[in-house]
Amino acid sequence: MDLESQEKILFEKYLDRTNKFLYVTGMQLKEDIGCNKSLLQLLRHRWFYYFNFFYLTTSIMGQFAWWVEAIITDRSITEITYFMPCVTFCCLGNMKAFYFIKYVHFVNDTVNSLRKVQSLTSEMRKYRNEVEHEMLNNRLWIYNMFTYLTSITTGGALLSFMMGPFLILGVYYYSTGEMLITLPFFLWYPVDQTKLTNWPFLYIHQVWSATITVFKVFGPDNFFATCSTFINIQFHCLRYDIEKIDVGTKNRNKCLIDGGFRLQFEQIIQRHKILIRCVNLLESIFAKSTLFNVATSSLIICVTGFNVTTIENKILMMPFVSFFLMSMLQVVVLCYYGDKIMQYSMEISDAVYNSQWYLADAKVMRDLLFLSIRSRRACKLTAYRFTDLNLNTFGRIMGRSWSYFALLQTVYGGKGFKNN
Numbered sequence: 223m224d225l226e227s228q229e230k231i232l233f234e235k236y237l238d239r240t241n242k243f244l245y246v247t248g249m250q251l252k253e254d255i256g257c258n259k260s261l262l263q264l265l266r267h268r269w270f271y272y273f274n275f276f277y278l279t280t281s282i283m284g285q286f287a288w289w290v291e292a293i294i295t296d297r298s299i300t301e302i303t304y305f306m307p308c309v310t311f312c313c314l315g316n317m318k319a320f321y322f323i324k325y326v327h328f329v330n331d332t333v334n335s336l337r338k339v340q341s342l343t344s345e346m347r348k349y350r351n352e353v354e355h356e357m358l359n360n361r362l363w364i365y366n367m368f369t370y371l372t373s374i375t376t377g378g379a380l381l382s383f384m385m386g387p388f389l390i391l392g393v394y395y396y397s398t399g400e401m402l403i404t405l406p407f408f409l410w411y412p413v414d415q416t417k418l419t420n421w422p423f424l425y426i427h428q429v430w431s432a433t434i435t436v437f438k439v440f441g442p443d444n445f446f447a448t449c450s451t452f453i454n455i456q457f458h459c460l461r462y463d464i465e466k467i468d469v470g471t472k473n474r475n476k477c478l479i480d481g482g483f484r485l486q487f488e489q490i491i492q493r494h495k496i497l498i499r500c501v502n503l504l505e506s507i508f509a510k511s512t513l514f515n516v517a518t519s520s521l522i523i524c525v526t527g528f529n530v531t532t533i534e535n536k537i538l539m540m541p542f543v544s545f546f547l548m549s550m551l552q553v554v555v556l557c558y559y560g561d562k563i564m565q566y567s568m569e570i571s572d573a574v575y576n577s578q579w580y581l582a583d584a585k586v587m588r589d590l591l592f593l594s595i596r597s598r599r600a601c602k603l604t605a606y607r608f609t610d611l612n613l614n615t616f617g618r619i620m621g622r623s624w625s626y627f628a629l630l631q632t633v634y635g636g637k638g639f640k641n642n
Contacts, residue, residue: 229358229455230340236365236448237333243441247274247319247434251445252330271323274434278316281431284409285309291410299634300532303525305408307545310518312431315438318511322442325507332449332503339456339496342489357458365451368555369444375551376436379544383407384429389537406432443555446508450559450603453500457566460493464573464593483582487589494570494593501563501601512556513606519553519619524626532635553619560603560611570597 241251248271265272285305292302322329383406394402403416406428413420467486526546533539574594579587603611 229452230337232358232362233336233340233448233452236451237445240441240444240448243437243444244322246437247271247441249319249322249441251333268323271319274438275316275319277427278312278431278434278438281407281409281428282309282312282316284411285312285407287410288408292408299630300529301408303528303630304533304538307522307526307529307542307549308407308432310522311439311549312435314511314515314518315435317514318442319438321507321511322445328503328507329445332500332507335496335500335503336449336452336456339493339500340452342493358455361451361455361458365447368447368551368558372440372443372548372551372555375544375548376440379541379548380432380436382541382544383432386537386541387425393537439552442508442511443552446504447555447559449500449504450563453497453504454559454562454566456493456497457563457570460490460497461566461569461573464490464570465576467577483586491593494597497567498601501567501603505603509604509606512604512611513608515553515556516605516609516611516615516619519549520622520626522549523553523620523623524630527623527627528630528634531631550620553616557611557613557616557619560615561613564600564602564610564612567601568597570594 237251244250248268285308289302289305289309292305386406387404390404391402394400403418403421405415405421405424409424409428411420411424413424415421415424463486467490468483523546526542526549529542530539530546533542571594574590574597577590579590582590605611605615609615
């Protein structure tokens with residue numbers, strides 16, 4: 223199997239995996255939604271997505287209603303911070319899913335553009351066969367590591383929240399001989415939550431809300447990571463091809479003999495334009511939801527850390543350990559891939575400098591110069607142009623999180639709850 227076909231097979235494999243994550247919430251890749259479809263046809267096609275959207279919205283409304291009641295009844299600060307990461311993550315899930323569906327035509331365009339750039343063949347492939355396999359494995363190893371870690375932390379957080387009421391019930395019954403009926407999350411309901419006949423329906427409502435929230439965040443993020451990984455792979459291949467481009471040789475009369483430079487250069491320019499377009503499409507899809515993500519990440523991380531250090535009931539505290547790791551990893555993935563896209567896109571300019579431009583004639587030098595100048599302007603993913611997605615942004619998020627955490631600990635550190 224040649225390396226080009228291997229890359230295509232792996233790309234389709236990871237897209238299929240992403241599609242399975244999306245399918246849980248009613249979203250999918252390769253949607254055939256034309257402009258001529260009526261509202262009724264759209265509702266029929268996306269009914270499961272709309273069902274999950276409104277289902278999750280009821281949970282968000284219930285959490286805010288509980289928050290109002292908590293303020294009125296003067297609940298403890300830890301009970302209030304217990305609900306904050308959950309409701310923020312639910313809002314993030316709805317927002318990511320909404321913009322993913324809204325820009326589904328950009329999603330399909332991104333996939334098709336990446337397939338196109340993978341299909342472009344070149345004689346220069348023979349020069350990078352020796353390094354491409356190693357590069358492909360390195361980039362995909364990082365992608366798989368992020369995917370598996372996210373799956374573990376997300377599954378751990380979801381499972382620990384789901385099992386919490388049963389563990390509390392068992393411990394309380396063993397200690398007192400009485401039953402204590404609780405729910406995984408703090409939501410207001412118009413019915414008695416402690417009534418045994420109501421509890422199964424309320425529990426299922428909360429568990430499914432948490433499940434679709436996780437997949438609404440994890441599904442689009444997995445698509446983001448998949449496309450970013452293969453964009454970086456293509457930028458790396460492009461850089462190597464530019465360094466090895468044949469600028470021509472000179473004969474005894476010092477006349478340049480074109481070694482196929484024009485054909486190679488036109489293909490390089492075409493691939494470069496497609497990759498820039500892919501980055502711009504990802505920016506269009508994720509910019510708005512990423513702004514909310516970046517703006518709330520410090521709040522989620524600091525409040526979750528506060529809950530871990532303040533809640534004395536270990537059963538109530540343990541879910542936030544996984545939630546803390548999941549929240550931090552989710553931001554790391556966004557910032558890491560944004561940083562790598564900036565880095566690899568700017569390395570194209572270095573590749574031009576490392577090529578044999580000094581052996582070329584003036585016309586070839588001019589073409590290479592234009593490519594170098596364009597590549598100095600990095601391809602960037604942003605939080606709706608408020609800040610760039612890179613590791614510096616992640617550092618600022620963690621810095622703000624620590625500042626907010628220290629403030630909460632100083633003011634409210636001794637005002638937690640034990641068993642409520």
